[in-house]
Amino acid sequence: MLYIFVVLVAVVVAGVVNHPFLELGLVGYVVVAPISEEILKSLGVVIVLGKRRTPRSGAEAGLLVGLGFGILETISVYPDTVLVRLFTSIPFHVGTGGIDGYAVGSRRYWLIAGSVGLHSLYNLIALSELGLLLVYEFIFAFLTVACVAAYLLSSAKAAAPAQMFDAAGSVRPK
Numbered sequence: 062m063l064y065i066f067v068v069l070v071a072v073v074v075a076g077v078v079n080h081p082f083l084e085l086g087l088v089g090y091v092v093v094a095p096i097s098e099e100i101l102k103s104l105g106v107v108i109v110l111g112k113r114r115t116p117r118s119g120a121e122a123g124l125l126v127g128l129g130f131g132i133l134e135t136i137s138v139y140p141d142t143v144l145v146r147l148f149t150s151i152p153f154h155v156g157t158g159g160i161d162g163y164a165v166g167s168r169r170y171w172l173i174a175g176s177v178g179l180h181s182l183y184n185l186i187a188l189s190e191l192g193l194l195l196v197y198e199f200i201f202a203f204l205t206v207a208c209v210a211a212y213l214l215s216s217a218k219a220a221a222p223a224q225m226f227d228a229a230g231s232v233r234p235k
Contacts, residue, residue, distance in 0.1 A: 064122075067108050068129030071101040072137060075130075090188055095180035102126050102154075103161040103173050116167040117216050120209060123162015127155040149198045153183055156205030163212065179205060 078097045082089035105126040106119055114122075131154030135146045157176045164172035186198050 063109055064125055064129060067105040068126060068133055071098075071105050071126070071130055072133040075101050075134070076138065087185075087188070090184045091181045095177045095184060098130070098154075099157060099161055099173055099176045099180055102130055102158045103165050103170075105130075106158075106162045106165045110166070114166045116163050117213065119162040119164070119166020120159045120213055121162065123158040123160065123165070124155050124209065125158070126162065127158015130154050130158065149202050150187070152206050153180075153198075153202035156202065156207075156209050159206070159209030159212075163209070 075094070075098050079089065079094045082093035085093075102123065106114070106122045109122050109126065110118055128151070131146075131151035134154070135143055135151060139146060139150075157180055160176040160179070161173055164170055164176070183198065183201055186201065
């Protein structure tokens with residue numbers, strides 16, 4: 062329930078902050094919107110996890126906040142493009158949410174700037190009017206999610222050897 066509340070607030074605040082700037086065109090879409098949206102998704106992870114956060118829990122929470130953000134943004138702001146955004150923008154928000162969450166969980170807040178940069182580039186591609194760029198947009202969204210998924214899988218694999226031992230350090234039987 063907290064996730065839903067956080068995502069609702071983030072989308073509403075992003076809409077209020079972004080709206081006046083989107084009329085400026087490129088500056089609004091490529092500068093203001095990415096900054097506000099990535100900061101709001103990061104704050105969502107902080108609110109959801111509180112002080113008990115790790116890089117992994119941050120990335121997982123960020124994926125969920127990004128998913129909710131992408132879905133709500135699509136439904137409320139771009140309802141006529143739901144089918145396209147289902148395969149582009151929503152996965153992209155999931156991926157950048159995962160990056161933001163990892164940044165918050167690892168307390169490497171500077172990584173949020175990387176997420177903002179990716180978002181700016183994504184929006185720049187999305188604003189282009191060439192049909193082929195939709196393919197690039199899809200690939201870009203997929204690669205962003207794939208990077209976060211690779212991290213989560215590798216961190217789960219790295220944690221596995223520790224599960225082989227009990228509290229006394231003896232090897233657990235299989």
